Amino acid sequence: MKIYRKTGLMLLCLSMSISIFTACGSSSDKGTASTESSDTAAEVHKTGFPIVDNPIELSIMAPDVGRQDWNKMPVIQEYEKMTNIKLKIQNAPQDSFETKKNLVFASGTLPDIFYAADLKGSDQVTYGSQGLLLPLEKYIDEGYAPNLKKILDANPDIRKSMTTPDGHIYALRNIQPSAVWYRGPMWYNGKFLKKFGMENKLPQTTEELYNYLKKVKEEDANGNGKDDEVPLSSVKLDDLRMFFLGFWGMYNEDIYVDKENKVHFPQAEPAYKEYLTFLNRLWNENLLDHETFSQTDEQKKAKGKNNQVALFSDYFPYFTLGGEPSEDNPMMQPVSSDIAGTPVYGKHPGINTIGGFAISNTNPNPEASMRWIDYQFSEEGYSFWAYGPEGTLFKYKDKATGEKEWLPVPDGTDREEYRGTITPNYGINTPGSYENSYVLGLRTSFDDWIDKETATKLTPIAKAPFPSVFLTVDQQTEIKTLRSDLDKYVKEMEAKFVTGAEPLSNWDKYIAQMKKMGYEKLESTYQQAYNTWAASK
Template sequence: MITLKQSLSLLLAAGLSVSLLAGCGSSDSGAAEGPSAKAEIVNKEGFPIVSEPLTLTMMGPDVGIQNWADMPVIHEMEELSGIHLEFMNAPKESFETKKNLVFVSGEYPDMFYAAGLTPAEELTYGSQGILIPLENLIDEYAPNFKKILDENPEIRKSITAPDGHIYSLPRIEFNQPWYKNPLWYNGDYLKALGVTKLPETTDELYEYLKRVKEEDPNGNGKQDEIPLTSVKLKDIRTWLLGAFGIYEEKIYVDDLDKVHYTPVEEGYKEYLTYLNRLWNEDLLDHDTFSQTAEQKKAKGKNGQLGLFSDWHAYFVLGGEPSSDDPMFSPVKSDMVDTPAIARNKGVTGGAFAITSTNPAPEASMRWVDYIYSYEGAVLFDKGPDGLLWKYTDKEARVKEWLPVPNGMEREDYRATITPNYGIPTPAMMTDDINKGLTTDFDKWVAQQSQEKLLDRGARIPFPVLFLTEEEQAEVTSLQSDLDTYVEQMEARFVTGQEPLANWDKYVETINKMGGGRLAEIYQTAYDRWKSS
């Protein structure tokens, strides 16, 4: 049992500022029951949001480029709203640990921003009264978000917990088809090898990777090319699983509405067999299970990578955005007629929540609701007008980019002006946010996504939904051991430490650990969601 004193010590060791936590201790404020102490100073429309100065605390993950308090977007929002924010940031890589410690400590921020709250966390801390219900606040103080829910009832269904409450607001991106970052081919390698048609089958992909290894496409006279690289398989897993008819790495639903637990599927076995072949022939990077993303990128900038995953190819290879490095076209094996291709669910829950110690939940809801408007979305995504962009036709929402200060890369500079960079922030992303700002490269990427994913039947692998409290408790217990076992065995099968001849024994172990039960629970939840 971790005591409050121990929790605060851990928070100090982790680098969180206790001064920011002061005054945010737990109390029976009844924020969800009736008007807060600050409700009378909240203006229901327009700016400022509050008629008296108000300071609130916010916790979110920091990508380590700029302090949020120094960002122009935060300054502009404070001027508009009249609300001053103090931040409890923690590095993105360790944010989950810090978030858990904060929940244990009893010392909560007023708001969680881009915290990636899971349905389990929402149910647990919502039922404990730590996260407050938001549906009444949405009705009264969030006209932008309420309009989104009224026009998209599926979103309301997906973010409503089994107890009928909404505990967090989501990120909504119907205009982004990617479920995971795509894979990209090194265009220089394709050109050097005379490849004009991308692989369409697992056999063709194998033959291409083999050529990368043996034919010196980087032209340095050394056999230092790495045909396929990864970081613990998490960045390439779903793309290669799709070749064997599987949409998702854990739970997915097929065209007949049957729920599957991926790690025991025959397609998963064939995926392991394929990767083991690549591993044995040095076609899969032998640093896969030990390297960091930064180490992977260093290999790319050194001209060593043939096929890899990232947001864009130039993030790894360096240089300028280029259409010379094509997006991976999902391949199929002999098991299937067409590859299984997962697409973005469009809704990512847990992006914004309000805690019970927040003295002004109404003002907090009005603050975040602005981000769900067109104007607020542009501010938080692109920064203030006149800094990185400007309008050429404001009425038509057409914009143009301005020169980037100090010759920086535009995305690098954007990361210094807004917290909406590399984290799942609350937002409703629409095409008109980028109207006039899309480059030829952006259009090419969209075309690649359309042709290689959407036109080929990309589908949502499993909807965003909640389990009941009892179901969630059982799933959490089951997954704790299952996830660890599956991850360990995946690495062992791929590297050959565990022979695939032991597959039946592996499946038997998973079933004993509750893999079948996990699928049953999600089947029940899916059937309930579908009929609701």
């Protein structure tokens, strides 16, 4: 959880031309919006469309991926007609948005709405406590966000995870209560499994996994007569770490809480040593790709498309192996170790950790702004913002049930790339919520297979590692100082232990060094934050 330090940035802002902030923010004559409804604010309908009878304009700051002018997007154009709310769009390129956003906050000249703004927990605590962002719970509970309120009432832990230590909600997020994947899973190369007659008998233990990877290496799994098989490939272990840690009972590659509500820093756990020992064994026998710590994801994928890789991580298997979506390459069944209660899987917590929507203190129409965003917390609205109005990417087969079917993409363009020209909800961290019915009719048999693999192999052993908690300003400062060196040390030592550059006989020395660097303070701070979260109502 990084901290934004304002002092140096404020000095930079004072040297900038005032015109920059005029372009990024709302007009300066608005004054400060009150948390009470303004006499001049638009009259807002709490349900249905339009949101307001008389048109209003709201300024909105958001990152842009460069696919299309937002003013020309069908979603923006149609939603303005539906709501009677015209947007004054203030984009910044995605790669420079963070800098522009910080400058705008430092200037105090703010847009009415921040959208897909990647507001970290520290941003919400800092700017909320400074009064730059409005508390949103008032508008939620007074009926201006009926779709969101329904979700929060059904999922009180999600409401708690959006509430800062001062008792306010300053930013809305992407909420998926039924989500399971926290990272891309691991997948087997189905061709290799078939050669060894293991399509229906996947490894169940770490020892069985080792034996399978050894078989791949020694028995010419791809049948080309060359010693070119890569049993397990990775990119710096970042793509497999979280999945593999579950084999030894750890729910996360960062802070996690166990079933007794005790917080753990996994890299200091005895079980983590067992994880390192296993990977070191694979490394020593050339079963773990020796380019793991030097290759790019593209280089790993090239090996997959060349039919060399047996086990790998990716969002879908064909992303690495090539070809079309199919059911030929099964999801890895997490394997058990000698530790009781394994394997486990770190489940998605049901809510994004980054805030995607906020209302500034100069917004004259916060009620209308809340109604504007609430549509994305309904399945109809999420579908609209994901795929556009009917007749762009899809048409309804049955409007009563919501069943849809794809339309041909103009000029043979890739459907996903074309989607980026019709809606801003493409490639950025947007707020909203859905379950699954909004894609009714658009799903394929591959989608159904993925759901079945997930339900069978991951859901029964899944638990959210840690709630999305907020730290106080003092805690943020302390954690940032601790993690600046600790995280770097842990990552370096992981590579050294796995490759043998540092013998595992030096484990005690490693733990002693982490104690000096403050990992126990890290655990205690997060334990305090977790206890506060758990006790909140």
